[in-house]
Amino acid sequence: MPTCNHCNAHVSDQFARVFANEFGEILACPNCSANAGIAEVAQQRAREVSNAG
Structure with missing residues (x-):
């Protein structure tokens, strides 16, 4: 079952298909x-992660 990488909440498969990035996150x-x-928010968090590493 897919979960949010930020808060670990369960999300539906359909939500994951729409909002996951190219890595499935x-x-x-x-x-x-x-x-x-x-x-x-997802785009902003992705930028923050890529800038931090």
């Missing part, structure tokens, strides 16, 4: 970000 979900901004 889900960086934001309705549990840890506003529904309207999930894609934007």
